[in-house]
Amino acid sequence: METENQFIQCLVIHKPEEGYRLSHHIHQACLEAKTMEVLPSWEEAMQYLKAGNKVDLIMGSYELTDLHPFVFEKMDKSIPVIFTSTKPFVTEKAFALNCLDFLNDNPSDERLSKSFEKFKLLYRHKVVKSKPTAPLENSDSQKQKSRFLVKSGEQLFQKTQEDIAFFLADQGQTYLVEAETGHQYLINNKLMDLEDQLDPKQFFRINRSMIMNVKSIGAIKKYVNNRLKITPRVTFNEEIIVSREKVSKFKKWVNQ
Numbered sequence: 001m002e003t004e005n006q007f008i009q010c011l012v013i014h015k016p017e018e019g020y021r022l023s024h025h026i027h028q029a030c031l032e033a034k035t036m037e038v039l040p041s042w043e044e045a046m047q048y049l050k051a052g053n054k055v056d057l058i059m060g061s062y063e064l065t066d067l068h069p070f071v072f073e074k075m076d077k078s079i080p081v082i083f084t085s086t087k088p089f090v091t092e093k094a095f096a097l098n099c100l101d102f103l104n105d106n107p108s109d110e111r112l113s114k115s116f117e118k119f120k121l122l123y124r125h126k127v128v129k130s131k132p133t134a135p136l137e138n139s140d141s142q143k144q145k146s147r148f149l150v151k152s153g154e155q156l157f158q159k160t161q162e163d164i165a166f167f168l169a170d171q172g173q174t175y176l177v178e179a180e181t182g183h184q185y186l187i188n189n190k191l192m193d194l195e196d197q198l199d200p201k202q203f204f205r206i207n208r209s210m211i212m213n214v215k216s217i218g219a220i221k222k223y224v225n226n227r228l229k230i231t232p233r234v235t236f237n238e239e240i241i242v243s244r245e246k247v248s249k250f251k252k253w254v255n256q
Contacts (some may be wrong), residue, residue, distance in 0.1 A: 002201070005036040007033070008032050008033045008034065008116065008120075009036050009055045009057070010033055010035050010056070010057050010058070011035075011036045011039065011045060011055040011057070012037070012059050013038075013040075013042055013044075013058065013059070013060030013061060014038065014040070014059075014061045014132055015022055015040060015061070015242075016038065019040070019250065021173075022148060023035040023038055023190065024083070024172040024223050025107070025112055025172060025174070026112060027190065027191065027208075028109050028168045028169060029110075029113045031114070031183070034114075034192065036055055038144070040064075041064060042065060045075070046075050049075065049079075051053075053241070055084065056080075056119075056123065057080055057081075058080070059083075059084065060081060060083060061085070062083040062085035062102075063085060067127075076236055079098060080099075080100040080117075080122070081098055082100050082101045082103060083101070083102050083105070084103045084104070085102065086102070086105045086130040100115070100122070101115045101118060102235055109208075125178070143192075143226070144197055144199060145161075145197040145198065146160060147159065147160055148187060149163070150187060151185070151186075152183075152185065158180065159185070161175060162204070162215075164176060164213055164216075165177045165178060165179040165182070165232060165233070166187075166210050166211060166212040166232070167194055167211040168184070168209060168210055169190075169191050170209065174186070174187050174190060174191060175187065176213075179233070181234075182234040184198065184238060191208075192204065204249075204253045205246070206230070206240070206241075206242045206243065206246055206250060207241060208243070210240065212230070212240070214254060216232050216234055217254070218230070218231040218232055218234065219231040220254070223242075227241050227243060228250065230242065231244075
């Protein structure tokens, strides 16, 4: 998107586990997308909207529509909907709402990206523009997280920002990677939320799948297509690449 403070506010309707996994993929496929809620039924989605909550786009399970067949008569038909289904096909019921697209229940990031490109082409003028507001002193959403509670087996461990090499999103899950050992701990946070909770001088989102601690950067080398390749100080068996659109900001961040 061209405006920095501009988000596509999404409502996800799905069974919880699949819904949160889909939410991860949504943001990986479209950096401007922001999941407002994951709800388990279309009935709850209707109540959410009736309460005055605003969304730009709904992404919901087509199979769940059978549980509330008349909910579409009450929902706002001006909000576009992307249906997911185990057997993607278009029906009249889908078009009773403003059906924008039909996806497989487990779509690839590339396929999701195409859906969001279609949304931006048709509905760009409707996207909510967020206005900067003064930070609230006691607002949890404005506070930086200084500690993370992680689990390994039956034991719980406390990790501070200094203990973290980077955060990694992989197949719908988020992992905290420890700086000293390279051990990966599964956490419930999403990368888009962590960006607001971490010290921006210490952490930077280098691509769609990783937020990195500056202290964990070893060597930085030029890479193909004007990207950068990072060798981390911790053992990690996959390539770490700074995406092309992030390179300029990344250099300024490292050099501050």
